[in-house]
C-alpha cells in the first residue's frame with residue numbers, strides 16, 4: 001500500500017484573493033498537481049472565506065469529474081458550513097475538523113466522549129450519502145476506539161506536534177506516540193490519514209515510523225515549495241518522499 005498524496009489548495013486561494021484578477025487559479029493548480037501524479041485534492045472552505053470560497057469548491061468538484069481516479073477531500077467544521085458542501089457535491093471524503101470560525105489554523109482534534117453525541121448523526125448522514133468520513137484527531141491512542149464507535153471510517157492524525165519536534169531530541173518520542181495512535185486506530189478498524197505542517201523535510205521520517213498511513217494531505221509547505229519549483233516538480237518531489245519511506 002502506498003500513501004496517497006492529497007494536495008491542499010487553501011494557500012493558492014489565499015494569494016488569489018489579494019487581487020480581483022483570478023490568478024493564481026485554484027483549478028489550474030489542481031489540474032497541474034493531478035497531472036504530476038497527485039492522488040487527490042483537499043480544500044478547507046472556512047466560514048470566513050479567507051481562502052477557499054464556495055465557488056472554488058464547486059469548480060474543483062466539476063474538474064475532478066475528469067479525474068475519476070482522484071479523490072476530493074473537503075475539510076471543515078460540520079456544525080458550520082461543511083455539510084452544505086457534502087450534501088451538494090458528495091466528495092469521496094469529508095474530514096471533520098473542530099475549528100472555531102475565526103481560528104488562525106487547525107490546531108486540535110475532536111474530544112471524546114464530549115463530541116460523540118452531536119457528531120454521530122452528521123457522520124451517519126455523510127455515510128448514507130456515500131461519503132467517507134475522517135475525523136481530525138490528536139495522536140491519542142486512547143481516543144481511537146471512541147472515534148470508531150461514533151461511526152468514522154478514518155481518522156486524520158494532526159501532525160503539527162510531530163513537525164514541531166522533527167529534527168530535535170524529542171523526534172523519536174513523538175514518532176512513538178504517533179505510531180501508537182496509528183496502531184490503536186487500525187486495531188479499532190479505522191483507516192488512517194495524516195496532515196498539518198508536513199513537508200518535504202519531515203514526511204519520509206513520519207511515514208517510515210507510522211504504519212499504514214493511507215493518505216497525507218499537505219498544503220502550506222507544498223505550495224511554498226511550488227512557488228520555487230513549480231507545481232509539477234514539487235508534487236513529484238513529495239511523491240519521491242513518500243516512495244522513499246518504503247525503501
Ligand SMILES: CC(=O)[C@@H](O)[C@H](O)COP(=O)(O)O
Pocket residue numbers: 008010011043044046075097104105106136195196217219
Ligand atoms: C485541518 C488542517 O490541518 C488543514 O487542512 C487546514 O486546512 C489548515 O487550514 P489553513 O490552510 O486555513 O491553515
Ligand SMILES: NCC(=O)COP(=O)(O)O
Pocket residue numbers: 008042075156194195196197198217218219220221222
Ligand atoms: N489536513 C491537512 C491539510 O490538508 C493541509 O495542512 P497543511 O499542510 O496546510 O498544514
